[in-house]
Amino acid sequence: MSEFGAQPIDLSANINPFGVPEAVRAAMHRAVDECAHYPDPFCRAARQAVAEAEGIPADMVYCGNGAADVLDRLAAVLRPKRVLLTAPTFAEYERTLTGAEIDFHMLRESEDFAVTERLLSDISSKYDAVYLCNPNNPTGRTAQPELMRRIVQKCAENSVYLIVDECFNDFLLDAEQHSLSGLLEAFPCLILLRAYTKMFAVPGVRFGWCMTADRTVIDGLYRAGQPWNVSVIAQACAEAAAKQNGWRDQTARRIAEERAYLIDGLRSCGVRVYPGEANFLLFHSSDEKLDEKLRKQGIMIRNCSNYRGLGPGFYRAAVKTRDASEKLLHALRQIQEI
Template sequence: MLKHRHGGDIYEVSYRIDYSANINPLGTPESVVKAAQKSILDCAHYPDVDCRALRRALAEKENMEPEQILCGNGAAELIFAMVQAEKPQRALLMAPGFAEYEQALRANGCEIRYYELKKEHGFRYQTDYKKMLTEDLDMIFLCNPNNPTGLLIPKEEMLEIFQICLEKKIRVVLDSCFIDFLEQEKEAEYTGYLDDYPNLFILKAFTKIYAMAGLRLGYGMSRDKRLLERMKNVVQPWSVSIPAQAAGVAALQETAFVHRSAKMVQEERIWLKKQLQNMNLWVCDSQANYLFFEGTEDLSEKCRKEGILIRDCSNYHGLRKGYYRIAVRTRKENEELVQVFRKILKPAERRN
């Protein structure tokens, strides 16, 4: 069961603070909640199967045509739809990386190759990745910033990857679900390159920045309209509910909320990382709304006894027991987490 277990599984254990899911600690904007609540009055009707109002709002935000956007029941549905529509025979994944890519590929009988990120390089992308972009590949998945490390691929490297894949006819799926939390968001934004790279599909979601995990809403963008049509044909109709569509339209108006959230998370990430390092824990140089670090093998179990849930990363490919990911939350919550860590970790157990 651990193989595909994610963070945010709060339904089997009692807890005080959930650090296992990387959700905006400021919560769901009030306007989004109200829009979802109001839309319940329309629940006697089927949802708009084409998400027209939502796609128009997204097109304005992303500066593209609505026809270049496909909405889904969370980013996960679109990951599975991509694989089902394209039916890749061979795919390349970075490891560690988000488990949903592997799950979707294996469900469709795809051969998976891994580029393993190494601790001796701080789990950073290395240029030798490009050597693995061979002509027999059909698809690659990239997460930028990466989950669980929170690290970015340098822009010049990313564009070179796009070009190599274009020349070798490799589909590029770029997961940008955490981009809104970045201090230098433009350095990781590639929607402006979609016209240059028809092999590129960019994935985003409302889950993290708008704290809408329970409503399930994601979207993908590509200039390849035939790809989007193939993807649409393999998902069930009406997968995006009326409340999710209404909440999405309302969320896109919350620009001030997004800026405020990103600023707070950036400040708290720096503070929290320093506290972990002061305990002699190895911490990855994340730029996202979470921190990836190495601790003792029983840390998650001990934290759970204290009412704190953290993400055990041992089910990521290439990682062993003792690697963890924690969300960045409010200062009060982060102070409580640090107190729990100090209580649990004896000086001799703190790793360099």
């Protein structure tokens, strides 16, 4: 048992530390009585709520059993032969692209793993799809909005689908500036991926969606798997969550404060922290066993050595409460003294 008790402090998962909003929790409880019926295969109420929140037509939204379900279906519908991915990034993109030839645009540590104009020169008609994560996981970096618009334009000019994962967008203070939802109708090649998993602390509920003006893609997604993929409770959760703008704004402000505190604390411990903007931070330590040592003290962080483009000594820590950050920093200082 660690000095912090039997319950470990889990900083390996990027879940909102402030929990589930009461309105969302109540909606899920009310939905229990509807579980005697099959869920709506078209998620009409949830889809309408999401569309209204995003300011787009409901028929541009497809709802799935979490973002992973949508990624699997997108791969089945688009069937890309050659794909461009950045690295490091979320490993699920590569997992879903079975049979595709994958090229990697390597993000540079010397550029703090930022997406730069270098990516534009790599986009060409030889690709069927480009996948981007914005903010990127595990780096926490966002691409500049003007650069993202140029990337969309370059993909459109080359008839390349651009799939942008915006699942951590809600944690940004300037979330609207970084979302590409306003470009959807002008660029049918653009597909945006979202989920309520992280912001509303409901990874066990499973609700994600994508948005695109390409209705043939939307139609294909419905045919790509079984029809009742989103449960009654998940649909109720999503319908309620879509209306919780205040919760998102409040969380983003609180996370920004805690992120600044954690950045300063980690740097004081002698590790290199990369300038993340989401609810997690990537850092590098000379101690390649740091995660194991922290686990013995009841603190879990994500070892990122298995990410393509990273290696031993890279770790990711979620930004959570002040208490959790203080315990992490205290443990790091103790390890350094040993």
